[in-house]
Amino acid sequence: MTFSLPVPAATVGLLICSNIFMTYAWYGHLRHKAMPLLAAIVISWGIAFFEYLLQVPANRIGYGYFSAAELKAIQEIISLSVFAFFSTLYLGESLRWNHAVGFLLIVLAAFFIFKKW
DSSP, X not given: OOOOOOHHHHXXXXXXXXXXXXXXXXXXXGGOTTSOHHHHHHHHHHHHXXXXXXXXXXXXXXXXXXOHHHHHHHHHHHHHHHHHHHHHHTSOOOOOHHHHHHHHHHHHHHHHHHOOO
16 A cells, blocks of 8 residues: 655654654643653653654655755644644643744744745
């Protein structure tokens, strides 16, 4: 079975999925403060395994079409987007204006990375 998705779509799709796993691995345990630290570490490590199963192919597929710096910029923007949803919907935290400004500055950084000067 072969996939015929364009490289950008495959790369971004896999990075979105990998970042969902990554965000949950890094921050999901915060809702379970009674869980022993060692258990949180082991469970998070297990979840991160699935993140790597998606992230490594995403970068392999995307590299060459995108530069390494462009892949990192894409990953950071996706990571912040997933985190914004996760922190508000799962952790119940609110995003403030300064968070939005900081995220916007990272998007602006991506503009400079992708701009052909």
